[in-house]
Amino acid sequence: MEAPAPTNANRQRSLAEKSIQPDVATAADVATAANVAGPACGGGLFAPHVSPIGRALLGWYRSGNRDLPWRRTRDPYAIWVSEIMLQQTRVEAVLPYYQRFLERFPTVEALAAAPEQDVLSAWSGLGYYSRVRNLHRAARQVAEAGRFPRTYDEILALPGVGEYTAAAIASIAFGLPHAVLDGNVLRVMARLHADFGDIGAQATRKRLRDQAQRDLPHQDAGDYNQALMELGATVCLPRDPRCLLCPLSESCRARAEGLQHQLPTKLRRAPMVAVETTLLVVTRHCAEISAKEVLLWQRHGSHRMSGFWDLPEAHMLPGAALGATLRTFRHSIMNHAHRCQVMAAQVEEAPPGFRWIPRSQLPHLPLSTMTRKALRDLLGA
């Protein structure tokens, strides 16, 4: 019982928002409308109508789900942070970052007040760094406004918050009846309804979102959404659907026809591009501070990974004296497969745009993972 029953005010607000929902009226809508119209029903004396699928899903979810830190809070800020981190990122990858980030920036005001470099540094390694820049911007907006947005439309208006995240925050933090549509829900819905449409196409996504919305129990929107995602993450797996463990197997059309392995349909995909990269580790010993320094440059502007520090590539320092090859490694970024060669090098002085960074500073800087790999030996103790 971690989630308190939605208040009557919540239900009123939900109804008011129905107009922005593209779905058609369903039995669940009618049931909710009846509850709001009638006397307040405390303690679930008059249980609203819940579809068989919604009931099965909630029963399964509540009988045991993963104990995740963002499921232990009702703080909209904490839930918001978790949802941004979880965009295109696995739960296991998020866990170590989430706790640390919230300890460092425990409130939206703390995040708003923090310098950009600190925020980037706390996100460093998680990827998709525009997420954290938008999160930071949004935190400043919220702090400025003095209140956290409380409707789907207000939440959606925050930078970095799209339809998925707005529905997730609205339902999980505020109990509003908005179905989420993420990769998990897409897969579960495509199988459940044996829908062979390309899940990258808008028409298919709208169809599947409507299906998810149709079975959403308006009193338990947050748990329903999390149950659907939990099902996709632990049972309705991409390659190996565990239909024998699935609470929806009786209702699943793909399962009935033995098509679960052929769904969902995904069409487009960018071809990989091979890239040869030579990174230079240029060091010097600074007598003044009696420390080893390394030559780095910082990305600026609206380009990718703005604010991050990088090693120079060989073509950036045509005058450098190249030394030994320190190591080689592979690193893939999106559809670019880098083969990286790390070489020692020397320069007379730092060229324009470059700075000498003391080795002790490295752990506190925003560094891409490719740079971390190249600097492994200098980053260690």
Next chain:
DNA sequence: AAGACGGGGCC
């Protein structure tokens, strides 16, 4: 509608 945007884990 198509591209860009990180990184890691799995086969």
Next chain:
DNA sequence: GGCCCAGTCTT
């Protein structure tokens, strides 16, 4: 090496 992941924003 390809696929997938609690997506969003910009052309």
